[in-house]
Amino acid sequence: MFFLKLLGKLIKVLGSQTSPNRIAWGFALGAVLGLTPLWSLHNLVVVVLFLLLNVNISSALLAFILYSFFAWALDPLFHTIGFSILVQISFMKPLWTTLYNAPFAPFTRFNNTVVMGSFIFSLLLFIPNFLVFRWLVIRYRSSWRDAVQRMRILKILQGNSVVQFYLKVKKLGG
Numbered sequence: 001m002f003f004l005k006l007l008g009k010l011i012k013v014l015g016s017q018t019s020p021n022r023i024a025w026g027f028a029l030g031a032v033l034g035l036t037p038l039w040s041l042h043n044l045v046v047v048v049l050f051l052l053l054n055v056n057i058s059s060a061l062l063a064f065i066l067y068s069f070f071a072w073a074l075d076p077l078f079h080t081i082g083f084s085i086l087v088q089i090s091f092m093k094p095l096w097t098t099l100y101n102a103p104f105a106p107f108t109r110f111n112n113t114v115v116m117g118s119f120i121f122s123l124l125l126f127i128p129n130f131l132v133f134r135w136l137v138i139r140y141r142s143s144w145r146d147a148v149q150r151m152r153i154l155k156i157l158q159g160n161s162v163v164q165f166y167l168k169v170k171k172l173g174g
Contacts, residue, residue, distance in 0.1 A: 009058040014140050023056045024134035030060030031129045034067025035074070035122040037115055041108040059133070074121070075114055082117030 013023060032046050050060060086096060099105040109115045 010062055013056055013058050014137060018056060020134050020137040020141075022054065023059045023137050024130045025053055026050070026055035026057060026059035027063040027133040028126050028130040029053075029055060030063030031067045031125060032122040033060070034064040034069075035071050035125070036118045037109070037112075040115055040119075042119060063129070063133075071118065074118070078114045078117030078121060080117065081120055082113030082115065085116055085120060086111065086113060 029046050029049055033043055036043060049055075050057070085092065096111065100111055110119075
């Protein structure tokens, strides 16, 4: 039910007057959370950015779920990227040594090849994610909204007795 609720909220947001930039920034930041290991310090910075930038949480959660779903399959790629940055680029080794000996930096887990690789990969995808999702929101509003509203799956979901029961229980709960 959570995924259906999230999808419903996203469809509402796509059709609302919410700025396409807010929705797209939420998606781009959610992608960073989804691609990188969850318990990393940089993800705390991403969550703070959610709050400071007032981005759309539904699009962020959607991106987090989508990117988390296949991020584990990209771990070998992340390891290769992280290994290259941490080990094979020799002029950066003094920087990594200094950071590792700093009091706060080791908590970022930057010395883990998968964490470093996934972070770099997510940063490389950040602006393209924003631009593509912003374009999709604008395109949805200009030409796809009516077609999506007429889709049979939406009508089935709206008429489904389980979904109707869930909506009634939700109204009772407040």
